[in-house]
Amino acid sequence: MKILHTADWHLGQLFHEYDRTFEHQAFLNWLIETINSEEIEVLLVSGDVFDISNPSATSIKMLYTFLREATAQNSNLQIVITAGNHDSASRLEAPKPLLESSNIHIIGTIEKNSDGSINYEKLTIPLRNKLGEITIWCLAIPFLRMGDYPSVANASNPYSEGVTALYREAFEFAKTRMSDNQTIIAMGHMHTHHAEISDMDKTERLIMGGVECISATAFDSEMKYVALGHIHKAQRIGGKEHIRYSGSPLPMSFSERNYKHQVVIFELENEITSLKTLEIPVTIPLLRIPLKAEPLENVLVELQQLHDKNDFEQAPYLEIQVLLEEPEPALRYKIEEVLKYKNVRLARIQPYYPNKKESTSEFNQQELLHELQPVDVFTKSYQAKYSAEVPEHLMELFQQTLIDVNQTEA
Template identity: 55%
Template structure:
């Protein structure tokens, strides 16, 4: 029985303001065909189906259309969906009673009894072959929020230790069900230690000072496969072949320019599982960086002018990132870039500006104390910030404008 692992679809996401409906739809069409071609029996979606907790009606319709098409492509297909941190767990679970009749299981919430005890049985799903025989047990664990996991008294890291305890306990419940020849796999939407992150992961994921990092040891060594979501780059964790992030199917930032997005497929057999194999996801809209390295503005404008024209092409042009190296602030930068790229077969998405570091060897100043900061005049603060960012003295004209604004503010405060 083949299992396909995917995660982090983020349906409804905007890429620097650009709608991605076409890209998501192309991915889902491809996924349905892949399920059919690979004869996939189990589909695991490890969180972040949607990009927002309140997705649009169009995004929801796209997801349920996919479920319908996937189950038609393989009537014996089992689909297990867990909620991610971007998903609304109650909203994702709302059609659960109806979908379970089609072998579609959605786990968003950690259910508890009146005494506050976790109902671990609700997190354990049997994986059956076409004859109805149970081949494996899936620990379907969604993104865990405060209150979802056990409280560990005197824990050094209550979050990480609580999540580890939940995984250990749900494994013990599954072990009581397991029979000879049956495997145990689990799902998770979390940030593990040693995970390699992308630009978007850096800005979005590291929100708890590192305490959210979960040790790979949290997953029992006898678990055959750990299907993870949350980090957007496909990778093994802890050097283990069976602990995997599949990564996002669509690029989430320009740092993924040369990165091949994928899903993972493995086979359940009597010995456990086969080695997971990646299947590359076709890129519906490519990323383009011009120039390839940060260059002077004249060189950038020349490179943009040499791009191919649209010539009435109705297709979806590449997303364009422009990389420019400046000596100082350039107020007309966007206008010049837009003018140079007008009529070209690209979609201007991002201008990444950097400034020449004339003082690269200089020692970085220490932060000011609160008392020292209070002693500085507004112009002193502005000058330090300007010089720190642009590595050049503040032009006299800008100083005069700043003094004028500061004087007007002082007059308003005085009245």
């Protein structure tokens, strides 16, 4: 059977407040074309279908339009979707009654039996070949929250050991369903040990201070493939060709600007063959000017060289890096004036201060705010951010503001 693995679509995401519907629709159109041209039989989507737990009507319509068109054009296509940490597990599962007669399986929640044990039958999806014979059992396991996984007695790390126990028990359950010439694959949405991550992964994807990292040894060696989501950089885990993150189809931040966004395609009978990756076409590029921060005067000159407006729908997102000696109140205005007729979307202005060193602010001494005067807080904050004394004109403005506030309160 020929399988395509993807994840982390984040439908509905705003990129620095810019709507990305155009980009997401272009990806879904490309994905349908790829499913057709590659004659894909199974599509695996490993979590974070939506960017937020309460997605917009546009995002929901986009997903179900895709499902309808993909299955209409490929009557034998089987689709397995699991929930990620950005998805509402119950909301994602809500349409299941309408999909029960189709080859679309959506798994969001971990259901328990009357005795409190996990219902592994719900998580074990049979995948059939063109003759209607079951050839693969898929462990469709969504993002696991506290209470979803078994409790392990005397665990030093209840989360990672609980998740490992769940995958072990799910695998043992699937083995009871197996017959000759059948194999097992698994899906997951998690952070694994040694995964390479972006700045956004660091700030948004870690959920429990790092203790949620799962080892590749959690997946039984007899599992033929493990389709992972959660980390946006496509990569193998633990040096294993068959344990992979597909990565996100679109860059979620400027730190992901140079990622190769892709899907993974492979054939599976008793073993994996013909594994390859297909790079997803870039619809709207991310542009960084300059590549290394320079003084504002130089940056403005470089911005002047940009193309004038033509096709704003596909205009690049622009991040500007500028070197400043001190705060520049008119920074955004000066940049926006230059870009007024340029074919870019200003997404981010990143200032850098050459004198900034590791903060030595007295705030590190855990002073209580009520022990400090407003001018002390202002001075310490400024020094912590810019590693310099507050300029006289700024201090005069601050003092005047204090006077105005005090007069208003009086």
